Amino acid sequence: MTTRAEIEDLIARIKLRDRDAFSALYSATSAKLFGVCLRVLKNRAEAEEALQDVYVRIWKRADAYSANGYSPMTWLITLARNIAIDRLRARKAPAEDIDSVPDLAASTPTPEAEAVAASDRRRIDACLDELDPERADAVRGAYLDGESYRDLAARHDVPLNTMRTWLRRSLLRLRDCLSR
Amino acid sequence: MTDANGHNEDDIALAGEYVLGLLPADERRAFEARLRDEPRLRVLVVEWDERFAALADEAGEVAPPPALEARIERRLFGARRRRIPWIGATLGGLIAAAAIVALVFFAPVGPADPSHRAEVASEDAELRLAAALVEATGEMQVERLAGAARPGRALELWFIPEGEAPVSLGVLPEAEDYTVTLPEPLRDRLAGAVLAVSDEPPGGSPTGAPTGDVLATGALDTVG
Structure with missing residues (x-):
């Protein structure tokens, strides 16, 4: 297992154009990031393309990392997920009203961001468990499968606006729970 | 309504929707315009990203096909990476080159001493593979002794740690003999x-787990 400090160190070296560090980061993280791409895209060939884009972006944008307040694995996971979702949306009907997913926010590290870096899987799972199962499922679907409001509304057979109201309420309850 | 940190509920939900990629295009653009000027909003975005990233565990780890790293390096660095960068045009280089010549002539043929071997065969022995692994480097030489994919299908190789789910080592290439690197966490x-x-669709399993019939298996045994 590679620790947070080790991954931070590798990213710092990649910033200095160290190819060995790049290769080491690939060994340590590619299975995790490929898992994320595959989960979103559900297609091996596309996930492989997405993963290539992810590591190309890591090499080119490593200098953006230290300034943005993310823990290193979150930065990598968010990058992989966003690239995979962009690809997913590009594949779907061009009439989709959501054209892209966000770039990573750029901000200076804050005590709040540092504190949440310690939050783990159990915490978010426990808080999702406090939601109605269908709503927790919608949040997971949006994050892990890149589902849009339209996808979610269709899957749960509710009007789009109802889905949005549900989801926004779920987010607020989730945050309440997570900040407890 | 605002919380203890002065965030109002609408912004909390908006930031969450933004991170999930749910905002309609016009709202997303408006939100991004605000992000540039409002550090407090950026904090909300980072917080949601951090919290949701923990969910990525659910996606599981899947080893990408071994050739992918080289493809990425070619995209970034052009030509193939030099594997022996320490040979310079110096006297030291000449000595090193001489040492390599000696190695080439006196080293045993084949990969460095394998630590593990496996015979992977189907029940009817129509599909048979031999694998030799060097534990220290994770290099595994795979030789296909018999059998091929069915027309329009592919064969995919899996590593199954004891009591755990299979991890893909990629689709078997056409070549009868090739080398894959076992990712470090598996060693x-x-x-x-x-x-x-x-047996999988072309390009391999779309889900990260075997989807077709498991045609052949074989235990990875230590050598000696």
């Missing part, structure tokens, strides 16, 4: 591990 889990080959 600790060799005891009791099994190699398997499954």
Whole structure:
């Protein structure tokens, strides 16, 4: 297992154009990031393309990392997920009203961001468990499968606006729970 | 309504929707315009990203095909990476080159001493593979002794740690002999591990787990 400090160190070296560090980061993280791409895209060939884009972006944008307040694995996971979702949306009907997913926010590290870096899987799972199962499922679907409001509304057979109201309420309850 | 940190509910929900990629295009653009000027909003975005990133565990780890790293390096660095960068045009280089010549002439043929071997065969022995692994480097030489994918299908190689889910080592290439690198996290889990080959659609399993029939299996045994 590679620790947070080790991954931070590798990213710092990649910033200095160290190819060995790049290769080491690939060994340590590619299975995790490929898992994320595959989960979103559900297609091996596309996930492989997405993963290539992810590591190309890591090499080119490593200098953006230290300034943005993310823990290193979150930065990598968010990058992989966003690239995979962009690809997913590009594949779907061009009439989709959501054209892209966000770039990573750029901000200076804050005590709040540092504190949440310690939050783990159990915490978010426990808080999702406090939601109605269908709503927790919608949040997971949006994050892990890149589902849009339209996808979610269709899957749960509710009007789009109802889905949005549900989801926004779920987010607020989730945050309440997570900040407890 | 605002919370203890002065965030109002609408912004909390908006930031969450933004991170999930749910905002309609016009709202997303408006939100991004605000992000540039409002550090407090950026904090909300980072917080949601951090919290949701923990969910990525659910996606599981899947080893990408071994050739992918080289493809990425070619995209970034052009030509193939030099594997022996320490040979310079110096006297030291000449000595090193002489040492390599000596190695080439006196080293045993084949990969460095394998630590593990596996015979992966189907019940009717129509599909048979031999694998030799060097634990220290994770390099595994795979030789296809018999059998091929069905027309329009592919054969995919899996590493199955004892009591765990299969991890893909990629689709078997056409070549009869090739080398794959076992990713580092798997090298600790060799005891009791099994190699398997499954029948998959072209390009390999779309889900990260075997989807077709498991055609052949074989235990990875230590050598000697």
